[in-house]
Amino acid sequence: MATIMLKVKLHPTLLPIIVWLVLTGQFANYALLFLSLCIHELGHLIVAYLVGANIKSCVIMPYGGEIQFSKSWQMTKQQQLLITIAGPFATLLLFLLALFFLPQNLSVPLQTIQLLLLLLNLLPIWPLDGGRIVEILWSEKKSIIQTKTSFLAFSMSCCFLCLLMALLYIPESFFFILILILLFIQNIQAFRYRRYEQAFENIVLNRLTP
Known part of the structure; x- marks a missing residue:
């Protein structure tokens, strides 16, 4: 699993977005968004690892991530569906965690981010x-x-x-x-x-x- 994490990279478009958010005073909110994106992709990566998929790379984009697999044509539809669904499922788990276990000042923005991610990603x-x-x-x-x-x-x-x-x-x-x-x-x-x-x-x- 540690080897897989080394294949995770950030897309170049993230840099100008981060600069813009810092200049407009919105970086704190984006930090929560970035954490949410990473957890979302981690859901994909964990399930991909569990089903034996050969992960080539994972690139974190402004709206999510893109995972590429070696020999993807050998993957069954069931494997593909499980890996794909795992990301939104991780986002849903983070939403429930924020709803029931975090203080309100952190819970509300984190819940909002998870709902927006789910709506966009689906x-x-x-x-x-x-x-x-x-x-x-x-x-x-x-x-x-x-x-x-x-x-x-x-x-x-x-x-x-x-x-x-x-x-x-x-x-x-x-x-x-x-x-x-x-x-x-x-x-x-x-x-x-x-x-x-x-x-x-x-x-x-x-x-x-x-």
């Missing part, structure tokens, strides 16, 4: 946990490119709709809009990359087939 947008759960269920009896094409189109549509709704609440939704834009860019990149995943799948299948 949106059906890739690569959020909600999006990954939908993708895993979507991929039943389909090739990688069929799954990626249809699912990413769905994911980008959801992201675009959320972005339109968020625009109605500017300036309060400014940070949420930035996250949605980042997610939309990632979806576009994944959509362009999907054909390479299909080619990789074919190579792997050819090697495994006697």
